[in-house]
Amino acid sequence: MNKSMTATAFAALALLAGPAAAQDPNLARNLAANCANCHGTNGKAVPNAGMEPIAGEPKDKLVRKIKEYRSGVRPATVMHQISKGYTDEQIDLIAGYLAAQK
Numbered sequence: 311m312n313k314s315m316t317a318t319a320f321a322a323l324a325l326l327a328g329p330a331a332a333q334d335p336n337l338a339r340n341l342a343a344n345c346a347n348c349h350g351t352n353g354k355a356v357p358n359a360g361m362e363p364i365a366g367e368p369k370d371k372l373v374r375k376i377k378e379y380r381s382g383v384r385p386a387t388v389m390h391q392i393s394k395g396y397t398d399e400q401i402d403l404i405a406g407y408l409a410a411q412k
Contacts, residue, residue: 338407341400344392345408353408365411372405 334340342353345364349355353365364372378384380393380401396404 338403341396342404342407345404348388352411354411364408367409369402369405369409372408373401376401376405 345353348361349364350361353363353367355361355363357363375384376389376393376396377398379386379389380396382390384390393401
């Protein structure tokens with residue numbers, strides 16, 4: 311994990327540390343920002359850059375895929391590690407945010 315990814319992950323964890331995080335209307339966006347390291351801002355990966363765009367994908371499909379990475383059912387290079395850092399509720403927030411992107 312590079313320094314930028316580590317800093318982003320720690321920032322997300324800091325947001326989740328306090329009770330105010332549950333009331334943060336930007337929480338879904340902030341959690342999904344971690345995806346930008348590989349999948350582009352708001353999940354809009356650059357075409358033909360080797361990374362799958364995830365913006366606008368159906369929410370249930372994104373939830374299923376992230377949980378498959380987390381459980382090890384779906385092979386991955388880093389997603390199996392990243393996905394283990396999220397609760398089911400957080401995965402739902404992330405997937406909902408990314409599904410809403412055009």
